[in-house]
Amino acid sequence: MANAHPNQKRTAASTPPTPGTAVTARALALLGSFDSAHPKLTLSEMARRAHLPVATAHRLIAELLAWGALERAGQDYVIGHRLWQLGLLAPVNQNIAELAAPYMQDVLFVTQNVVNLFILDGNKVLLLERISGTRSGAPFLRVGEHLPLHASAAGKVMLAFGDQSLWDTASVAIEKLTEHTISSPQQLRSEVDKVRERGYATTSQEAGIGNYGIAVPIIAPDGSCRAALGVVTQERAAPVGSVVPVLRIAARSIARRVSLGRS
Incomplete structure (x- = not known):
């Protein structure tokens, strides 16, 4: 991510x-x-x-x-x-970003990592909200910017838990952003299968050198993946074992809040 x-x-x-x-x-x-x-x-x-x-x-x-x-x-x-x-009046901001903010703050407090909230926007993921501390350094991505599905942790989450049509698009539009970016449909398929099996996605300098990400899906009660929550670090990857459980708790809480907000 x-x-x-x-x-x-x-x-x-x-x-x-x-x-x-x-x-x-x-x-x-x-x-x-x-x-x-x-x-x-x-x-x-x-x-x-x-x-x-x-x-x-x-x-x-x-x-x-x-x-x-x-x-x-x-x-x-x-x-x-x-x-x-x-733009602040857009329902997606009100229904997801505002409801997610307290839980994103919790993730920041526990992990001390920059916390990102992504949603699907066409055939890319859009950074909808970002929360960071005072020592996080310059942002690699700004709110409102996009990342391709194959080169971001959030994008891999969408491919693993989203609609099949996303795969049809992503698998034929693979752009190599760095030497570490997934470069073939076969490699992407293998990665997406792993994400689906373990329930989270990672990136290692795939969208930018020195940038690492972890993301988990935000699954709605109807089983759809509406967004992805994750952390991003620079120079070294965050520890999966301690970060993923925190992200999962926050993602479930966000999903419940969004569901209640739309009921």
């Missing part, structure tokens, strides 16, 4: 709007030009990544600035606080 490495900075720009696309779609394309690798963009960069004429981008950006979706940062643009405030 280690956090992002330089290869993950290669993210695609927005999908080109089709001719005659509505103004709303063009505005969304401009907002979609931002990602974790591009938190700040100039006008020309936004226009290029959104596949829009500079003049069109300039006009729409002015409207987005007025509404609060964008803000100026010198010569660059950044996502505005109004979008951040709206």
